[in-house]
Amino acid sequence: MSFAFTLDPLVVVQFVISFVLPVLVGLVTTRVTSGRWKAVLLAALTLVTSLLVELARTIGSGEVYDLGxxxxxxxxAFVVAVAGHFGLWKPTGVAETAQTVLITAEEG
Structure with a gap:
């Protein structure tokens, strides 16, 4: 019996992007943007990321694009993004700081 432990580099990239997406959503939204719209934007960005990761896998392997x-x-990926937001970014204040970065940059 033998075992192997492999990680697809694209899966790792998608995981990292999903973890950072809530901060990016914070950068492009304001404090007055409702949580509902932030969640929709996060879901949309997660979907686009997943579609692009599968496209990269298809191009790299020469196989057929699998939409499923x-x-x-x-x-x-969306679960990772939400968990990252509520588990790390929000409690540490990174989410709130990200929302003030562009506002401060525009004022100053």
């Missing part, structure tokens, strides 16, 4: 894999991988 791309759409299904958006769900765990």
């Amino acid at each position: 894999v791309a759409l299904f991988s958006a769900l765990p």
